[in-house]
Amino acid sequence: MSTPAIVVRGLRKSFGQKQAVAGIDLDVEAGCFTGLVGPNGAGKTTSLLMMTGLLRPDGGMVGINGIDVWADPRAAKAIIGVVPAESQLFDRLSGEELLEYAGRLHGLPAGEARSRGAQLLSVLDLTADSKRLVADFSTGMRKKATLGCALIHNPSVLFLDEPLEGVDPISADVIRRMLTRYVQSGSTVLFSSHVMELVEQVCDHVCIIDKGQIVAAGTTEQVRGGKTLQQAFVDLVGPRTGQEEGLPWLGSSSS
Amino acid sequence: MARLLVQLKLRMLLNALRASTRAKVSFIISTIIAGLLAMGTFFILALLRGQAAAVDETSVVLTVFAFGWLILPILVFGLDGTLDPAALSLYPLRTRPLAIGLLAASATGAWPLANVIGLMGVTVGLARGAAGVIVAVLAVLLQVLFCITLARFVITALAGLLRSRRGRDLAAFLVLPIFALYEFFIQVVPNAAAQHRLGAASFAGVDRWIRWVPPGLAAHAIQDASTGRLGTALLRLVLLAAVTGVLGWLWIRSLGRALVTADTSTQASQVRGAALPFARYGLTGTVAARFLIYQRREPTSLIYWGIIAVVMVVASFRVVTTPAYLGGVLFAIGLGAAMTGVFHANSVGVTGPGFGSEAVALTARRELRAYFCGQNIALAMVGIPLLALFSFGLMAVAGHPVDGVLALALGIAALGAALGVSNIFSVVAPYPMERRIGSPVRRAAEGYVGQSLAGTFGSLLGVGVCVIPVVVAVELTSSATAVVRMPVLAAAAVVYGIMLAWAGQRIAASAAEPRLPELFQVAIRSKL
Numbered sequence: 122m123s124t125p126a127i128v129v130r131g132l133r134k135s136f137g138q139k140q141a142v143a144g145i146d147l148d149v150e151a152g153c154f155t156g157l158v159g160p161n162g163a164g165k166t167t168s169l170l171m172m173t174g175l176l177r178p179d180g181g182m183v184g185i186n187g188i189d190v191w192a193d194p195r196a197a198k199a200i201i202g203v204v205p206a207e208s209q210l211f212d213r214l215s216g217e218e219l220l221e222y223a224g225r226l227h228g229l230p231a232g233e234a235r236s237r238g239a240q241l242l243s244v245l246d247l248t249a250d251s252k253r254l255v256a257d258f259s260t261g262m263r264k265k266a267t268l269g270c271a272l273i274h275n276p277s278v279l280f281l282d283e284p285l286e287g288v289d290p291i292s293a294d295v296i297r298r299m300l301t302r303y304v305q306s307g308s309t310v311l312f313s314s315h316v317m318e319l320v321e322q323v324c325d326h327v328c329i330i331d332k333g334q335i336v337a338a339g340t341t342e343q344v345r346g347g348k349t350l351q352q353a354f355v356d357l358v359g360p361r362t363g364q365e366e367g368l369p370w371l372g373s374s375s376s
Numbered sequence: 377m378a379r380l381l382v383q384l385k386l387r388m389l390l391n392a393l394r395a396s397t398r399a400k401v402s403f404i405i406s407t408i409i410a411g412l413l414a415m416g417t418f419f420i421l422a423l424l425r426g427q428a429a430a431v432d433e434t435s436v437v438l439t440v441f442a443f444g445w446l447i448l449p450i451l452v453f454g455l456d457g458t459l460d461p462a463a464l465s466l467y468p469l470r471t472r473p474l475a476i477g478l479l480a481a482s483a484t485g486a487w488p489l490a491n492v493i494g495l496m497g498v499t500v501g502l503a504r505g506a507a508g509v510i511v512a513v514l515a516v517l518l519q520v521l522f523c524i525t526l527a528r529f530v531i532t533a534l535a536g537l538l539r540s541r542r543g544r545d546l547a548a549f550l551v552l553p554i555f556a557l558y559e560f561f562i563q564v565v566p567n568a569a570a571q572h573r574l575g576a577a578s579f580a581g582v583d584r585w586i587r588w589v590p591p592g593l594a595a596h597a598i599q600d601a602s603t604g605r606l607g608t609a610l611l612r613l614v615l616l617a618a619v620t621g622v623l624g625w626l627w628i629r630s631l632g633r634a635l636v637t638a639d640t641s642t643q644a645s646q647v648r649g650a651a652l653p654f655a656r657y658g659l660t661g662t663v664a665a666r667f668l669i670y671q672r673r674e675p676t677s678l679i680y681w682g683i684i685a686v687v688m689v690v691a692s693f694r695v696v697t698t699p700a701y702l703g704g705v706l707f708a709i710g711l712g713a714a715m716t717g718v719f720h721a722n723s724v725g726v727t728g729p730g731f732g733s734e735a736v737a738l739t740a741r742r743e744l745r746a747y748f749c750g751q752n753i754a755l756a757m758v759g760i761p762l763l764a765l766f767s768f769g770l771m772a773v774a775g776h777p778v779d780g781v782l783a784l785a786l787g788i789a790a791l792g793a794a795l796g797v798s799n800i801f802s803v804v805a806p807y808p809m810e811r812r813i814g815s816p817v818r819r820a821a822e823g824y825v826g827q828s829l830a831g832t833f834g835s836l837l838g839v840g841v842c843v844i845p846v847v848v849a850v851e852l853t854s855s856a857t858a859v860v861r862m863p864v865l866a867a868a869a870v871v872y873g874i875m876l877a878w879a880g881q882r883i884a885a886s887a888a889e890p891r892l893p894e895l896f897q898v899a900i901r902s903k904l
Contacts, residue, residue: 175735177893194892195739209732209900211666213673215647222652225662226737231655252646254673256541270733 125184126151126278126309127172132181133333134167141167143333144181149311149326151186151277154304156320156341157313158350159330160358165313166206168330169282172311173203185278199227202271206282206313208263210270212256216247219255220269227274234273241269246295261292268296272303279303281312285319297323317351331358377469381477385484407486414490417441421497431599434502438519438591441491445523446530447550471632475624478631482524491520498598508602511609515594518613522590522620529627532634548675552682559690567694590619659743663750664757671758676818680719681758688712688766701774702782706850709767709787714839716759717794721801721831723751724895725809726818731899741889748881748888752795756877763787781862785869786846792873793842794835796880801831803887808901818904842876 127149134142142164149155159165170176172183174194183190190197211219217238224234242251245265250258255266264284271279279300285293301323304310314320320327321341327350328338336357337344345353393400421437424430464474482488495516503512534543586592593616601609653668654661671677688708695704724731738747767787768780807824820828846869853861888895 173736174739175732175893175896198736198739201736203736205732205900207729207900209729211670211730211733213670214666218647218652218669221655222662222666223733223737225652225655225659226734228659231651231662234655235651252648254647 124151125149126153126186127311128182128184129168129172130182132168132171132183133179134164134171134176135179140333142171142178145330145333145335147328147335147338149309151309152304152307153326154300154310154324155312155326155328156324157311157328157330158315158317158320158354159313161315163330164333165330166282167333169203169280169311169313173201173280174198175203199274200277202274202276202279204264204267204271204279204281204284204312206286208267210255210263210266212258213254215252215254216242216258216262216266217251219266220273223270224273229274237273238269241273244295244299245269246292260287261289264288265292265296268299272299276308278309278311281310283314284312285314285316317349317354321345321350329354329357377473377477378480379477381481382484385481389485410486410490414493417490417494418497418500421495421502422500424501430502431595434498434595434598435586435592438495438594439586439589441495441519442523442526442591445527447554448527471628475628475631478528479524479624482528483520488520488524491523492516495519498595502595502598502602504602507606507609508598511601511606511613512598514613515597515616518616518620519591519594522594522616522623525620525623525627529623529630532627533630545675548679551679552686555683556686559686563690564693590616593619659746660750660753663747664753665750667751667754668757671754680715681762684712684715684719685762685766687715688770692770696770696774701771701776702779705767705770705774705779705783706786706847708770709763709783710790710839710843712766713759713763713787713790714794714836716755716791717798717835717839718832720751720755720795720798721835722806722809722820722828723798723802724806724899725802725820725902726904727899728809728902728904729900732896735892735896735899739889739892741885744885744888745881748799748884752799752877752881755795756791759791760788763791778858778862781866782850785866786843786850789846789869789873789876790839790843792875792877793839793880795877796883797835797838797842799877799880799884800887801834803884803891803895805831805834806895806898807831808898808903810903821901821903846872 125148127147129145129147131144131146132142133140133144145164145168157165157168167176171178171181172185172190174183174190174197178191185197186200188197188200211222214222217235220238220241221231221234224237225231229237239248239251242248245268247262247265247269250262255263258266264287268281268284271281281300284296284300288296297319300310300312312324324341326339327341327344329336329344337353341350344350348356389403393403417437421434424433427433496513498516499509499512503509587596593612597609597612597616600606600612652662652665654665657664671681688711691711692701692704692708695701698704720726727734734747738744764780764784764787767783768777771777771780771783805827807827808821809818810821811818846865849865849868853865
């Protein structure tokens with residue numbers, strides 16, 4: 122088996138009294154497509170931010186390809202790409218200016234940044250909109266542009282937080298195929314999502330997080346245990362409502 | 377429907393009192409200001425009693441109020457949930473009762489009441505006799521109804537545009553003329569009045585233009601009724617009511633259309649040029665290119681530069697034609713340069729979530745130095761030409777264009793100090809910014825007003841201290857030959873300014889290196 126691309130040990134973070142991440146351990150092998158799933162507020166985004174050097178943990182260690190993210194953030198940032206849940210783009214730049222800017226920030230020469238930007242825009246089906254301001258992009262276009270910015274320096278590990286949230290099926294398919302190709306080339310993807318069908322479809326490994334702790338991790342088959350991932354997830358995390366009987370008028374022809 | 381929407385408006389007003397302390401305080405302050413406006417307007421209009429130009433001045437006051445109603449809803453679009461017809465478009469409502477309801481909701485609240493009470497000053501200032509007072513009351517009510525209908529018509533006609541990014545950009549530019557007018561009224565008007573260049577007689581004849589527009593009709597109707605011409609007065613009131621009726625009809629039509637029309641946010645603009653300028657000049661050039669593009673394309677940046685220009689003119693206005701011109705213009709240019717620092721003393725918060733894409737790439741001190749350097753170069757590329765224009769322009773107005781060299785020298789030194797100080801404040805005291813929905817301007821997020829004030833006054837103080845050596849040098853060399861003095865002072869000031877900016881960016885980069893995750897957290901909490 123290949124060596125771990127991402128190693129997390131005892132990672133924890135509290136916001137005031139609330140413990141968002143309660144000491145997680147995680148190993149993601151190189152060349153794996155791993156899904157991080159969990160209910161809202163489970164600690165997915167907080168964990169990803171700490172793994173990418175953007176949120177200081179209260180304790181624990183994160184290693185990317187053997188580099189300690191918090192001891193040598195510069196070296197770590199050079200080999201990772203990040204697609205955040207919320208858009209973090211410069212919306213007064215055009216699509217092509219944005220990608221060139223991202224490439225230059227990551228140290229690519231100007232010509233190379235421009236050339237890779239154009240290729241990414243083409244693959245992401247954004248060439249026709251490359252001169253439009255990002256402010257005028259739709260949600261799907263923004264997600265694709267964010268992915269382009271995260272990939273332009275060819276990172277070996279990619280972190281994505283809800284990459285397909287609000288994205289139409291066509292754009293989602295483009296992103297999915299691109300990520301699959303990226304992983305097949307030996308790179309590593311760790312992405313968080315609520316969409317179990319998607320995780321089941323594309324991920325070879327799954328990690329379920331709830332209340333800041335990892336409650337299951339392994340290959341998708343192992344975590345599913347013969348059920349659908351949705352059912353396995355609900356069984357592990359537990360249903361959160363059960364008050365549906367309280368709306369007797371809903372769905373009937375009575376007013 | 378009218379009752380329901382009035383209740384909705386009242387509920388929203390009452391909810392403001394239950395919201396956060398800041399919202400509560402701003403609501404109370406707003407209500408107090410409305411009360412002061414009501415009393416102030418009442419007394420100003422009442423004081424016109426017996427003056428020859430009373431009707432002219434009343435016409436002017438009524439016209440100013442109508443403009444207020446026209447402009448303010450555009451600026452605060454989105455603050456009042458009942459303003460945007462799209463918010464109600466999902467409900468099965470007919471247009472006419474909806475229109476009447478929206479009109480009634482508009483007339484509810486402290487500000488409309490303040491308008492009615494304030495304008496009732498005409499019953500004292502302009503009206504004579506019972507007929508005059510009755511016509512005055514009717515005229516005020518019709519005038520306020522006209523203002524509300526006008527505001528509703530304009531906001532409904534523009535609602536589709538204002539929901540779009542381009543529309544909001546356009547609305548943002550309204551801030552600039554309003555700021556200029558505000559400065560004009562608090563600086564220029566009192567000055568002119570003190571010098572007896574502005575008095576009641578200045579308004580005589582003004583209403584030759586505005587007597588036939590609705591506010592003028594209202595004022596003249598009162599005048600006519602008070603001088604025994606009741607028939608003409610009523611005719612004017614009927615005409616005012618008819619204009620309001622036509623506006624109402626147009627509004628109902630545009631409301632019907634707005635409820636079923638998509639906004640224009642899909643109309644995107646194209647950008648010329650294929651690449652980032654100066655991106656080939658390393659990280660510094662790349663960051664400078666991004667900041668320079670933002671100075672051009674971001675309305676708030678353009679507004680900042682516009683405000684700086686207005687500040688420089690207003691600050692020197694009183695003295696530019698007096699023997700004290702030199703000190704006045706130097707102060708104005710120094711203040712303009714310092715304002716550049718004030719506006720960028722929180723560059724991480726102002727950049728907002730976009731800083732996240734920079735934070736995932738930048739880490740080392742050397743890269744952060746390049747980042748701040750690029751930012752400063754971009755601001756200097758706009759700031760120096762602007763300072764040069766006003767240095768020589770104001771000195772030319774003063775009749776001493778050559779002294780523009782001195783002003784520019786001080787301006788460049790102050791700009792260098794402002795950029796350096798703003799870099800440091802951006803790192804040591806960053807805070808998230810927010811833009812309320814529909815508001816064109818951004819401000820410190822709730823709970824960060826203290827840091828915002830510290831950044832503002834800290835920047836002004838820092839620049840003030842840093843330029844003291846330049847002011848001393850200008851003073852000490854006042855008797856030297858201009859041919860020698862000007863170039864030496866200019867060169868020294870430029871070097872001094874560059875050194876200050878350089879020192880500021882180095883300190884900021886050193887401070888930012890260990891704090892990058894914290895700066896990132898501030899940036900992503902900004903809601904721009």
